[in-house]
Amino acid sequence: MRGDMEPRLQQFVRTVLLLHVCWLWSGQCLSVRFTNQQSLYVINGQNLILQAQIELLDGEHVAKVTWDHAAETSGKTSTIAEFPRKVSDGRMTLEQQGTTLKITDYRAADAGVYMVTVIDRTGQRRSAQRTVQEYLAVHQVSVMVNVSHSVLHCKEAWGTEPIFTWLHEKVVVTEKVGHVSADGTSLHVSGTFCGHFTCVVSNRLGHSSAAYNAEACESTNRSTTAVIVFLLLILTLVAAALVFILWRRHRRRYNRRERLREPFEEPLVDESRRHRRRPPVPRDVRRERQKRRMDRLAESTRSAIWVQLRPAPDASVLLENGDVTVLKYRRRPLLRISKRFATVSGLKENRDAA
Structure with a gap:
């Protein structure tokens, strides 16, 4: 009930105000205006819409609505549309009984002042205008x-x-x-x-x-950078210390396992080492070993004779000890010569030997 009374009350107040205005203007009861009086900015290529509000007494009607345009560049004024039945450009249309003007594909030449004029049946005329400008980039x-x-x-x-x-x-x-x-x-x-x-x-x-x-500001980040670098250095040192401690623990455990290894495991290790290639023995060491071996051989030989090879330039004496002489000829093995084998391998007995 209350919701129905509010529109009626608003209509009554509007009628009373309009009658008061009509009385002040000697019976002229017609008004037209734009909702926003500020300039309207339109981007090129978009639509321009101008909407006027007309207020009449009950029973009154609009006889004619005229739209005029004053160009911004030339200042020339021309009528661009009338209601009813007159539009000067195909881009322009009138809607809502001439109270709304719509222009498609807005151009820079469309900027200027637009004025709408309303005439009622009694011939009363009212006008309102609004400025339209092109929307410019910065x-x-x-x-x-x-x-x-x-x-x-x-x-x-x-x-x-x-x-x-x-x-x-x-x-x-x-x-x-x-x-x-x-x-x-x-x-x-x-x-x-x-x-x-x-x-x-x-x-x-x-x-x-x-x-x-302006002048460069003093860097407030220097101290922060120094602190960050210091912290990174500390973290690096701590990480290195932890790695070293873990390595020491691992090394100790490994050495402990080696010390506690069972005796029967040692031959296995020696067997594995047996296949490794031994380093070559120096020549001086080999000769010393051969000389010691021949000394032991000479001591064990009780009966021997003095022998010599047939003339050979590349023969060399390795050992000469008492009744035994050991020679090396053409890489042949070392020989021990006794009376029984005096003539073996082309060797002849030296009759002068004791």
């Missing part, structure tokens, strides 16, 4: 500085509905750095006036920026 941004007051001003040559953003060292300005004015065009630096400041101006078509470089 261009030619610049930064001005007032060093004495530590204030930066951002200016842009042209652009529609600009939005200002301030950056310090590529980060959005915080209260620690300074505060931005209400319109965003000025930055009041509260901290140290140093570093790289950037003003970014943007709108629906893009953005543009300008920068100001």
Whole structure:
């Protein structure tokens, strides 16, 4: 019930106000207006829609609605549409009994002042107008500085509905750095006036920026970097110490296992070592061993004779001890000669030997 009474009450109040206006204007009870009186910005290629609101008394009707356009460049005024039944351009249409003008594919020439005129049956005429402009991208941004007051001003040559953003060292300005004015065009630096400041101006078509470089700020990260390097060094040393301790433990356990190994395992180890290739024995050592061997042979020989080879230039005497002479000839083995085998291998007995 209450919901039904509110619209009726609003209609009654509107009628009373309209009658009061009509009385003040000597019976002229017609009005037209735009909801928003501010300039309308339209991007090229989009649609322009202008909607007027007409207020009449109950029972009154609109006889004619006319739309006029005053060009921004030339200032020439022309009628572009009428209701009913008149449109000057195929891109324009009238809707809602002429109160709404729609222009498709907006162009720069469509900018200017649009005026709507409403005429009722009694001939009363009322008009309203609104300015339409082209939506421009932001261009030619610049930064001005007032060093004495530590204030930066951002200016842009042209652009529609600009939005200002301030950056310090590529980060959005915080209260620690300074505060931005209400319109965003000025930055009041509260901290140290140093570093790289950037003003970014943007709108629906893009953005543009300008920068100001003050004196370089003292690096606050040096101490942080030093602390980080120190901590990394400590961690490296600790890791190296842990690795060394683990290696020592492993080595001790291995040595302990070697000491506790059973005796029967030793031959297996020797057997495995037996297949290893022994290093060559030096020639001097071999000769010394052969000489010792022949000394033992001479001592064990009780009866022997003095023998000699047939003349040979490459024969060499290895041992000459008493009644025994050992010769080496053409890499033949060492020989022990006795009376019984005096004539073996081409050797002849030396009759002068004792």
